[in-house]
Amino acid sequence: MTAGISLDRLRYVFITHHHSDHNLEYGALLYNASATGKPIQVDAYGPMGLKKLTQDFFEYEKFDIEIRLADEGGVDPRTQIAVHEFDQPGLVMQIQSVKVTSCRVQHPPITQSYAYRFDANDRSIVISGDTAYCPELAGFAKGADVLVHEAMYLPAIEKLIREIPSATRLRQHLLAAHTSTEDVGKIATQAGVKTLVLSHLVPGDDPSITDEQWSEGARKYFKGRIIVGKDLMEI
Numbered sequence: 261m262t263a264g265i266s267l268d269r270l271r272y273v274f275i276t277h278h279h280s281d282h283n284l285e286y287g288a289l290l291y292n293a294s295a296t297g298k299p300i301q302v303d304a305y306g307p308m309g310l311k312k313l314t315q316d317f318f319e320y321e322k323f324d325i326e327i328r329l330a331d332e333g334g335v336d337p338r339t340q341i342a343v344h345e346f347d348q349p350g351l352v353m354q355i356q357s358v359k360v361t362s363c364r365v366q367h368p369p370i371t372q373s374y375a376y377r378f379d380a381n382d383r384s385i386v387i388s389g390d391t392a393y394c395p396e397l398a399g400f401a402k403g404a405d406v407l408v409h410e411a412m413y414l415p416a417i418e419k420l421i422r423e424i425p426s427a428t429r430l431r432q433h434l435l436a437a438h439t440s441t442e443d444v445g446k447i448a449t450q451a452g453v454k455t456l457v458l459s460h461l462v463p464g465d466d467p468s469i470t471d472e473q474w475s476e477g478a479r480k481y482f483k484g485r486i487i488v489g490k491d492l493m494e495i
């Protein structure tokens with residue numbers, strides 16, 4: 261909505277994995293798109309669990325959905341969503357203007373975590389999802405115009421750990437499941453992409469880390485264009 265995109269234009273949703281920071285607003289997004297009152301048809305793609313997540317969301321809102329249908333009429337939102345699950349990497353969907361493929365990435369303890377590649381007629385974009393250093397991703401992103409990759413700034417992790425009580429386990433999770441800015445640079449160079457966009461920044465709530473600091477690790481290994489991703493940024 262803030263990007264100025266009318267919700268009834270929502271057509272496809274791609275979920276990379278089922279951590280809550282990636283699917284928490286999924287149900288609300290579908291329901292809000294349906295609530296515009298304009299006809300919508302959404303195809304949602306993601307790893308196993310997406311069907312249950314979708315059903316459970318509509319179950320959670322069952323009272324509201326049914327009372328509105330009886331009272332206000334309109335279209336049942338449950339009929340406007342088609343869910344497509346997968347448990348193997350490969351072709352996700354293809355239409356005339358774009359082909360979408362997936363690559364399994366390393367995000368332990370989750371085994372069903374995927375990157376997506378969007379090959380359109382005029383450009384190719386790869387989104388890493390959440391992953392630790394993953395050489396397969398470099399092959400998957402080969403020759404893409406833009407690689408949007410998650411990034412973790414190691415010097416700030418220690419500071420973050422000190423501020424959070426359950427620190428030891430969190431540190432283990434972060435190091436095992438995410439990619440340092442240096443390793444992101446290596447992946448971008450191995451893939452031969454033109455532009456690297458750092459996204460899903462860990463820590464994501466520390467304004468003292470400058471764009472220069474976010475970029476410097478990747479720049480040691482990658483000589484292309486580096487952009488530090490911000491919400492609502494258009495590239």
Ligand SMILES: [Zn+2]
Nearest residue numbers: 277279367390
């Ligand atoms: Zn995750």
Ligand SMILES: [Zn+2]
Nearest residue numbers: 279281282390
């Ligand atoms: Zn995440």
